[in-house]
Amino acid sequence: MDAARARPPAVRRRVHRVLVPRLEGGSVALRGPEAHHLRDVLRVKPGAVVEAFDGAGRVAPGQVAAVDRDGVTLALEEPRASAVEAGLAVTVAVALLKGDKLSDVVRQGTELGARRFQLLVTRHADATSLSPARLQRLRRVAEEAARQSGRAIVPDVTEPLPLAELTWEGGAIVAEPEADGTLAALLAEGAWRAGPLTTVTGPEGGFAPDEVEALVARGARAVRFGPRVLRAETAPVALAAALLLSAEA
Template identity: 40%
Template sequence: MRRFFYDSSMQESAGQILITGPEAHHIRNVLRMQPGDCAELFDGKGAIITGEIGRVSAKEVVFEVLSRTDAADAGVPLTLAQAVIKGKKMDLVIQKATELGVDTFVPVLTRYCENSGRAGKQLERWQRIMLEACKQCRRPIPMQICAPTKLQDLSFPEGGHTIMPWENETGMPFSALELDDGQPVLVLIGPEGGFHPSEVAYAEEVGFRTISLGPRILRAETAALAAVVLAQQGMGNL
C-alpha cells in the first residue's frame, strides 16, 4: 500500500484528509491513483491512517478515513551526530539512519569536513530523503534533522551516554559498553579525514568515551551505520 505524509493541523477535518502540493501531484500525475484506491497516511506524530481516495482534482486529493491507529513507543532515543561528509555519502547515512530508527540527526562541522560551507543549504534535500525513507520503511514519526552545528556547540543528552568511535582507540571495544539502562545515547562520527587531535581532546574533555569499531579503518558512512546498529542493539531497540 502506498504511503504519504500530511499535516494534521491543516489537512484533516470531519473524517477526511486533504492532500495538496507535491504529494497530491505525485498521487495524481505520477502514480495515477483514482477514487477508490487506498493508501496509508502518516501525520508525523504517530497516527497511522488507512484512507480511501474520494476525490481527485487538479490541485488536491481527498481521502476518506477508514481506520486510525497510533504508533507504539519507539524505545530509548538515539542521536547520531555525523560530521558532514560528501553529498551522496551524507544522503546514504541520512536514509539508513532513518530506517534504523535514529531519533535525531545532527550534521556536525569539524576541521576536516568536506564542503562544510554548503551544509546549511542541504537541509531541505536531507528532509526529502528522510521522508522518502520513512515511507519506504513504514516509519510513522520522522527523524528530526537539526541545523548544522559546530562540534563545540553540540548539545548532549542529559544523563545519557556520549560515544565517539575513533580509529586510534584500541582498549575499549563497542561490546564493552553497557547501554541498556534506559538512558539516551549520542553517537559522534567523524568525517572522511577523521577527527583532528584537538577535537578528540575536546570530546574527551566534555565526557565522550572513545570506542573501537574493530581492527579495520572504516569509511565514515560505514562507521556511522555500524555504530547505529550496535547502539540500537545495546539499548534494546532492535
C-alpha cells in the same frame, strides 16, 4: 484436486503512504506535492488503500475517497501512535562529508530508526559548510526514507554546528579507532539501553585527538569498532545500527 489447494492465493493490496502533517480522522483534502504524487504519479483511484503519517509518530489508515483536478480526498480513521518506531531515541551526529555521502547516511539511518541527524563542523573535515539547498535535499531524503520504511517519524536534519557546541541528552558515544574501549564491550553492558543516545562520528580525516578528549571530558564515551577501520560514511550507520538493533533484541 482439493478445492482448498485450487484456491488462488490472496492478493495483498498495496498501501500508499502519505505524509499529512496536520493529521486527523475523517475527510482530509490533499493539495500540493502529496496530491500530485498520488494522482499523477501513482494514478490512484477511489478505494485505494492509504496510510497517512504525520512525521511525528502517528498514523491513520484509510482509503482514497475522491480524485479530481483540485487534488485527492482521503477518508481516514482516527490517528494512533505508530507501532514501528524504535524505543531507543538515537541522534546521529555526523561530520560534514564530501560529495553526496551524507545522503546515504541520512537515508540508511532513517531506515534504521534514528530520530535526528545533527551535522557537525570538525577540524579535519574537507567540507566546512552546507548550502541551504543541500540541507533541504537531505531533509527530503529523510522524508522519503521514512515513507519507504514504514516509519511515522521523519527525522529532522539540523544545520551544521561546531563540534565544540554539540550538546546531548542522556549518553554520547564517539567512534574513535584509537579508543581503548570497544563497541562490543559497550553493547554487552545494559545501562546505555535507557537512552537517549547521541552517536558522534568524524570526517574522512578523522577527529583530532583533542576533539575526542574534549568530548570525553564532557561525559562522552569513546569506542572503537574493532580491528577494521570504517569509512566516514559507513561508521555513523554501523554505530546507529548496532545500538538500535541490539536495543530491540
